[in-house]
Each structure stands twice: as structure tokens, then as C-alpha cells.
Amino acid sequence: MRFPLFALAVLFLSGCAVAASPAVPDNVLFVGNSFTYYNNSLHNHYRALQKSADPDNPVAGRARSMTISGGYLHEHTAGLAFMVNEYDWDVVVLQGYSRGPIEESTAESFRSAARKAAAEIRAHNAEPVFFMTWAYTGQPEMTRQLDDAYSAIGDELNADVVPVGLAFATVTEERPDIELRIADRKHPTLAGTYLAACTFYASLHGKSPEGIAYTAGLDAETAAYLQRVAAATVTDYRNRRQP
Numbered sequence: 577m578r579f580p581l582f583a584l585a586v587l588f589l590s591g592c593a594v595a596a597s598p599a600v601p602d603n604v605l606f607v608g609n610s611f612t613y614y615n616n617s618l619h620n621h622y623r624a625l626q627k628s629a630d631p632d633n634p635v636a637g638r639a640r641s642m643t644i645s646g647g648y649l650h651e652h653t654a655g656l657a658f659m660v661n662e663y664d665w666d667v668v669v670l671q672g673y674s675r676g677p678i679e680e681s682t683a684e685s686f687r688s689a690a691r692k693a694a695a696e697i698r699a700h701n702a703e704p705v706f707f708m709t710w711a712y713t714g715q716p717e718m719t720r721q722l723d724d725a726y727s728a729i730g731d732e733l734n735a736d737v738v739p740v741g742l743a744f745a746t747v748t749e750e751r752p753d754i755e756l757r758i759a760d761r762k763h764p765t766l767a768g769t770y771l772a773a774c775t776f777y778a779s780l781h782g783k784s785p786e787g788i789a790y791t792a793g794l795d796a797e798t799a800a801y802l803q804r805v806a807a808a809t810v811t812d813y814r815n816r817r818q819p
Contacts, residue, residue, distance in 0.1 A: 600780065600781050600782075601637075601666035601667040601703075601780055602636045602637025602638075602666055603637040603638050603639075603663070603664060603665045603666045603667070604619070604622070604637075604638075604639045604640075604665065604666065604667045604668075604669065604780070605639075605640050605641070605642065605659060605660075605663075605665050605667070605668045605669065606618055606619045606622075606639070606640070606641040606642070606643075606669045606671070606707075607641075607642050607643070607649075607652050607655075607656060607659075607668060607669060607670055607671065607693075608641070608643050608647070608669070608670070608671030608672075608707060609643050609644055609645060609646055609647040609671065609673065610643070610645055610646065610763060611671060611674060611707075611709055611763065611764065612641055612643050612669075612671050612707070613641060613643040614763050614764050614769060615764060615765075615766045615768075615769040615792075617641050617643075618641065618769055618772055618773055618776070619639040619640060619641045620639075621769055621770055621772075621773035621790075621792055622639055622773045622776050622777060623635070623639045624773075624790045624792070625773055625774065625777045625785055625788055625790050626639075626777070626781075627790070628788050628789045628790035629777075629781075629785070629788050637666070638663075642655055642656070642659060646673070647673065648672065648673045648676050648682070648685065648686070648689070649670060649671075649672040649673070649676065649685075649686055649689040649690060649693065650685055650686075650688070650689035650692075652689075652693070653689070653692065653693075656668070656693055656696060656697075657696055660696060660697055660699075660700040660702060661700065664700075664701075664702075665697075665700070665702040666702055666703065667702060667703050667704075667705050667780065668693075668697045668702050668703070668704055668705070669705050669706075669707050669738070669776075670690060670693055670694075670704055670705070670706050670707065671706075671707035671709060672686050672689075672690070672709070673686075674709050674712070674762060675718075677721075677722060677725035677726060677729070678718065678721040678722060678725050683725065686725075686729075687729055687732075690704075690706070690729045690733065691732075691733065694733045694735060703735070703736070704733065704735045705735060705736045705737070705738060705779075705780070706726050706729060706730050706735060706736070706737045706738070707726075707738055707740060708722055708723065708726040708727075708737050708738060708739050708740055708741045708742070709722060709740060709741050710722070710740060710741040710744035710745070710756070710757075710764075710768075711741065711744065711745065711748075712757070712761050712762050713757050713761035713762075714761060716745070716748075718741075719741055719742065719744075719745040722741045723739070723741065723742060726739075726741075727817065730817075731817075736779065737813070737817075738775055738776050738779040738780075738810075739775065739779075739809055739810065739813040740771070740772045740775045740776075742809050742812075742813060743771055743772075743774075743775045743805050743806050743809040744756055744768065744771065746805050746808075746809060747771060747801075747802065747805055750805075751801065754767055754798060754801075754802075755767060755768075756768035756771065766792055766793065766794065767794060767798065767802065769792070770791070770792040770794060770799065770802055771802045771805065771806060773792075774802055774803050774805075774806035774807075775806040775809060775810060777806070778806050778807045778809075778810040778811075779810045779814075784803070784804075784806075784807035785803045785806055785807060786800070786803045786804055786807055787803075788803065
């Protein structure tokens with residue numbers, strides 16, 4: 577399997593060699609719903625990590641989000657067509673409704689929308705990337721289900737998948753003192769959004785976010801731990817998906 581965003585060059589994430597590329601996408605569009613826009617939006621935290629990683633060099637390009645509250649992927653069809661036609665993107669991140677890919681009544685709709693979106697994105701010289709979301713509190717079985725669903729569509733479409741849900745599962749098991757979900761048991765806390773941003777940084781940049789000064793206001797120990805989990809998760813997931 578290839579990783580469309582990543583030429584085969586050896587970099588290191590948390591001490592592990594992985595296939596990655598020194599090229600970093602300048603223009604990234606995040607398409608999704610409240611899982612993306614909570615806490616002043618995932619794209620802003622991802623951008624802040626970029627800027628903090630190399631403060632002496634201005635970050636090129638843009639990061640934006642296009643979200644619909646409670647939205648399913650197919651509801652973005654018209655908006656996505658406009659956005660990829662109107663602007664030049666390197667990467668378009670696709671996030672489906674949290675249970676959309678795993679419910680019998682909606683899974684095929686998710687897959688169909690993913691195929692159409694990927695074709696639209698690639699027709700405009702960008703690459704689709706899938707945002708693997710996380711399990712609800714008290715429903716750990718969702719982690720494997722979402723992993724299977726997002727990995728399958730990624731394999732089918734030869735597209736990268738950012739394993740945020742696997743990072744959530746690790747933190748939930750190892751550090752239950754770090755709340756990643758708010759009281760509704762679904763949406764992310766600031767720590768959850770920060771973990772997602774770190775996972776995207778590790779995946780899209782091909783290097784660890786460990787040591788980046790930006791913490792989103794979290795205490796230094798918590799931020800460092802979340803950075804470490806994000807790096808290790810991306811390394812493990814990418815190694816698993818390689819032939």
C-alpha cells in the first residue's frame with residue numbers, strides 16, 4: 577500500500593522508523609462536524625502546533641474547516657465541490673458522523689460519500705485524508721469498529737487515515753485521569769482536541785510533535801504525554817498498514 581501524502585523517506589516518530597515524506601502540506605481543509613469544530617476548531621490547534629514547531633519561519637498556506645453540526649459526510653457534497661474548485665488544497669480531511677461508518681443503516685452511505693468526495697478532491701489535485709474518530713465514553717467496542725471502517729475505506733481508496741480514535745483509546749486506558757470527552761460522553765474536551773491536533777501533526781508532517789511548546793493551555797506534563805501518545809499511535813498505525 578502507498579501513502580499518497582508520503583514519499584518513502586525514513587524519518588523517526590518516537591524513536592521508531594516509519595515511511596514518511598519531508599514534504600508538508602501547505603493548505604489543509606478539514607471537513608466534518610462538531611467533533612472537528614469543538615474547542616475553537618481542530619484546524620486552529622493544528623495550525624498553532626505548526627507555528628510553534630518553527631517560530632522563526634512563517635507557516636505557508638492555510639488551514640480551514642468546513643463543518644455542519646451533526647453532519648454526515650454526504651451532506652458536504654455541494655460545499656466540498658465549491659471549496660475544492662475555488663481554492664487550491666494539498667489535503668482535504670474527511671470526518672464522518674461519529675457512528676455513521678459503523679451503523680448498518682448508514683455505513684454504505686458513508687462509503688459512497690467517501691468515494692465521491694475522494695474523486696472530487698483528486699480531480700482538483702489534492703489528496704483525501706480520513707479522520708478516524710473515537711469511541712464514546714463507556715462504548716470501547718467502537719474503537720475497533722471505527723478502526724476497521726476507516727482503515728477499510730482508506731485501503732480501498734489508497735488514502736491516508738489519521739488514527740485519532742486509537743490515540744483516544746490509549747489515553748483512556750492509560751490515563752483515565754485525563755478527560756478527553758465532555759459530560760455528553762461524545763464531544764471532545766480541550767485535551768481531546770489537542771490530542772487530535774497532535775495526531776494530525778504527526779501524520780501530516782511525518783514527525784513527532786514531542787517538544788513543541790504549544791500546549792493549548794494544558795499543563796506541560798499533560799501536553800507532553802498527549803504529544804507522545806499521538807506520535808506513537810501514528811507510528812504503530814502506519815507500520816501496521818504497510819505491506
